[in-house]
Amino acid sequence: MDTTPQTRTDHDIWPGLTAADPIALREWLTGLGFTEGVLVEGDGIVQHSEMLWPEGGRVMISSARPEDPHFSTPVGGAMLYVVTEEPDAVHERAKGAGAEFTRPLEDADHGSRGFSIRDPEGNSWSFGTYAG
Numbered sequence: 001m002d003t004t005p006q007t008r009t010d011h012d013i014w015p016g017l018t019a020a021d022p023i024a025l026r027e028w029l030t031g032l033g034f035t036e037g038v039l040v041e042g043d044g045i046v047q048h049s050e051m052l053w054p055e056g057g058r059v060m061i062s063s064a065r066p067e068d069p070h071f072s073t074p075v076g077g078a079m080l081y082v083v084t085e086e087p088d089a090v091h092e093r094a095k096g097a098g099a100e101f102t103r104p105l106e107d108a109d110h111g112s113r114g115f116s117i118r119d120p121e122g123n124s125w126s127f128g129t130y131a132g
Contacts, residue, residue: 012057014050018064019121020075022046025061028120031097033090034059055084076122083131087114090127 019025026036029051037050037058045063052058059080065071084090091105094117102124103116114128 014058014060015078015080016060016062016073017078017121017123018071018073018075019046019061020064021121022049022061022063025119025121026051028097029059029061032093032099032125053082053084057082076119078123079126080123081126081128083129084114084127085129087127087129091115094127 017025023046026039026049030036034051034053037052038048039046039050040048045065047062049061050058051061062071064073064075082090087105094101094115099117099119101115101117103114103126105113105115107113108128108130110130112128112130114126114130116124116126118124
């Protein structure tokens with residue numbers, strides 16, 4: 001395994017989440033500091049939506065559709081990492097949103113400062129300063 005430090009930084013991957021209640025998840029993410037992007041609804045479901053992270057990147061959220069292989073990933077089965085230069089401020093917003101903390105705000109051995117939470121759908125979100 002190569003343990004050479006990388007010099008590249010990434011802020012532009014777009015993970016996709018399926019949700020039992022995608023509108024509520026969008027509202028919850030707004031409380032953490034995300035801003036609302038595209039929202040496409042139809043046939044009683046959220047077909048596609050985007051939430052934008054102000055420091056770069058976004059996450060797509062749609063209704064779970066077990067009959068559609070593209071949207072049949074388990075609700076609450078994702079783990080995401082969000083790069084932020086302001087983990088303390090995001091931590092405060094997460095507390096205000098009633099987040100379930102799974103890792104406290106702390107400084108890691110590898111130089112990152114961050115924390116982890118679980119969203120109402122069960123997904124795990126980590127926020128930290130490590131950008132590669």
